[in-house]
Amino acid sequence: MRLRDKHGRFITDLRVSITDRCNYKCVYCRTGNEGALYADLPFADYLRIVKIFVRLGIEKVRITGGEPLLRNGLVDFVRELAHLRTLGGESLDLAVTTNGHLLPDLAAPLKAAGLGRVTVSMDAVDPAKFARITRVANGFENVLAGIRAARRAGLDPVKVNCVLLRGFNEDQIVEFARFSREEGVIVRFIEFMPLEEDRVWSPEVVVPMDEILEALNTFRPVRQLPHGLSETARRYTFDDGVGEIGIIAPVSHPFCGHCSRIRLTSDGKIRTCLFSLLDHDLAGRMFSGASDDQLADYIHSVVDHKEARHHIGEPGFVKPSRSMVHIGG
């Protein structure tokens, strides 16, 4: 039976974190020091879990982390996933989210293994600003080369995610619009959410959707494109139809009502919302000898309790028990 929560939402989109480690230390994500580290599972365990989820109606699998390209064996894992079929008999919609640092060498093998598309996180098109945010010297050239390698390999679309932070990169909005048009990639601006290891979030640091649109319109008039209900991004192009910009605005324009997502952490815990206060220990049950049917029943019972929505910015908001890097974005 297909996964559906008690709010009537079908769950079709699984995000699997395959490692908690990351080679970047983005100021809005990590402390810059070695912090909490959760375990990885062998790929065979992730594969078993994904197969169960696919039997329950999952159609889209996004591999993430930490930084998923750090994990040896990723290409083989993608090849295994590419053999799976949805309940409707289709191939899975297979994607990876990466910081792109190791993508120059991995884009072509990942595509050959069956990866459909890739999202690369890049928070500035100015190399010095990029280094200030990521706290990694000379990363920009690798990431740019990774984006270009992904396009050459035929990964389609290539999306570039940029988290906007006031005081760091809000002046990059127009530069990213040019980047989208020149490089043939979809650029998506994401509002900063309170999911960081440090306590740096405040409403003032968030660059909201309306401000992003205003900045884009000073460059060229923007035109909205249709978007699917469960799609996180509102989509835009310019008056001449060249370039595509998405705006993901969970803070100023939440989209929880159409959420179709569920997450598996690198240590095999289910999270029903980025802002969940609880983990659900699927791997623990698997290691205690539960059968696939028992695990499927457990997943149904967890999904049934998926949160209606997040409460960012409301009085009494409680920060989730794990930060983005330890959940899998």
Ligand code: SAM
């Ligand atoms: N390492 C990979 C990467 O850089 O894309 C995958 C993991 S990373 C945690 C996934 C995405 O979450 C990135 O696009 C990152 O910019 C975003 N992210 C991290 N912390 C965030 C926050 N507090 N608010 C919004 N997005 C965040």
